[in-house]
Amino acid sequence: MARPAAPVVRTSRARALAARLVAQQLDARVPAVRDLAVLDVGLAETPYGSARVAAAARAEGDVADVGRPDGPFPAAWALRGAPHAHRREDLPALARAVHPVSDEDVRARLTSPQAAGGRDLGLEAWRLVTAAVRAVVAEHGGVVAKGDLSRGASDRVPASLTHWCASCDAQHLSALTFQPAGLQAGLVLDTSARALLLRSTPDWPEDLGVPAPRALSGLLRRLVDLHGPVAPGDLAALVGTSARVLRAVLPDDLLPVEVDGRATLATPSLVALLEDPDVEARAAGTVRLLPPGDPWLQSRDRAVTVPEPARRREVWRMLGNPGAVLAGTEVVGTWRAKAGPRRAAGRRDDVTASLFLDQPGGVRAALEDEARRVALARGADDVGLLVGPA
Template structure:
């Protein structure tokens, strides 16, 4: 059994997730083994900026495709790997499906069918309808009348009855449908390589997802992994736990890591990088937040219920938060450090701010320190 401290874990994650900026090819970054979450705030683009030496965009790059995957959130994946996820992300059983849908007993009763069947029925309807790029609203409007009454809900904000939001998101990829990157409003499109709704879940593929999480965010527990996947720790332990893991004690806490990564954990490179991480950056997706930010009083600054800021990485620590505001063709950044930072770190932040602005096609207006 290995014994390491939190600083070693942070140094390992910084290096493993490509934040030392040594990769020249974005497709080679290990974060794409799991996928990189995106939003309308260019989060995936800025996650790439933090890791890539060359300026690059995921939009328009055929090597990457956007889809609703983990927890129903939009993620960029390597295009060649996305069809395999259609079966790997199918819930294993009804308990798993209820957890991923966050459905209670009343929701299941209202559906009138097992949740796994509800996903398959909805996926079949999406596949029939989304044969060309269509907005999310158009797809929802087209499939809702085709679905059993128990799978649609009255939506007060929309003022109509339509398919349950999370049900649509979890059913899209099994239907062979992804998202048009950069489109607003959200636009669905058919994918190549998914011949039909998978007949059954791909257990080996689902286990591989767990293994990727442990490699990128480890050492970690089954509960940590389940939080990312969107299921329960029992499901992960019972059905998805990989065999080739080593047990690690992190400051006395029991966790696990793929055996092939053990040497990198015990002797990681020095995490000297200063990076401006976007909201939902892969590094911030770990579920053991006390490892990322040990002072719990700072958690409410880094992770908010609505409107997460970006995070400042310095010396292997989350050292602050940042927000950006666009005015004309200029980008202004406001940085809020969690503790006093050296002049060298502040200068490096300004350099990173230039990269962030350039990636968004803007000039840098100012960097303000709160």
């Protein structure tokens, strides 16, 4: 007998964003980085160093270890094959969760203008690429430059999985094809050298097991917790697969939510936040400088996050995204930081915030503290803040 449909929860954009902000722990900093809920799905490390700034926006504790390959929060090619910082002990479970669950899922994740393979792309191709990546890393003693990994893996897979790259003057795997295999092979990223290095994780399981839809389902639940209320298509985009693939593995306890009439889904815990009478008040005092790629900016409903098209174009650019100035639940401007020269007393960073509209004095005063936190997260000892119109 079919379970009766859950009643639809109806809410507003303001309340939905307030619940998301609280779920992402932007309303009040937690004591330590390890306590960050967003680490369950990863802190984007693009450009490198962004994950530390995103952590500093949510945690009081030291963020220096975030993204370090030998630390407790290394970065790996995780969701969508993109660099994300995670708790080290979470990486094997995460590798299982981001593993495709079907041939159709592989094609949805890996097909791109640069990828080759067509019908050859599937779980067997994924297995071959992962095995090739493992072999190259082992051949290099557990540490390999990205370029060497690409060339070595390309030489070990069928030619049908590679494409001709005119800029490299070589036949090789698309980055979108071999990067997602990096986590399956237990690789973490090391940006300390001039060229990106990949380092193998000690005691990495030889076999992560058969792709388990329930592992992906668990990851989806956490993504909905942190990015919801979310439409199925936007959730699929967060994973990098298709909505059709996603429908088969959606958690069965997700609840329908209408956000100003738009159909979305939420977890029971997020619905509880939506129904919390104080949730908007909890979010109202937030002022943060969020880096490019921050979880707040990763949500795919950009027209909800930033309704004005001209402002969206300022926040999300084709190249070189700035950071975002967040006041309450609204993106009220952008910011950039520039590292100054090293001095005997340390380094001073200059942070420039460009506001879409003039802000109250309380917001401007809070930006001074936020700029200091950004500078410390970036490794500077001092900061200069310039606030002006966009």
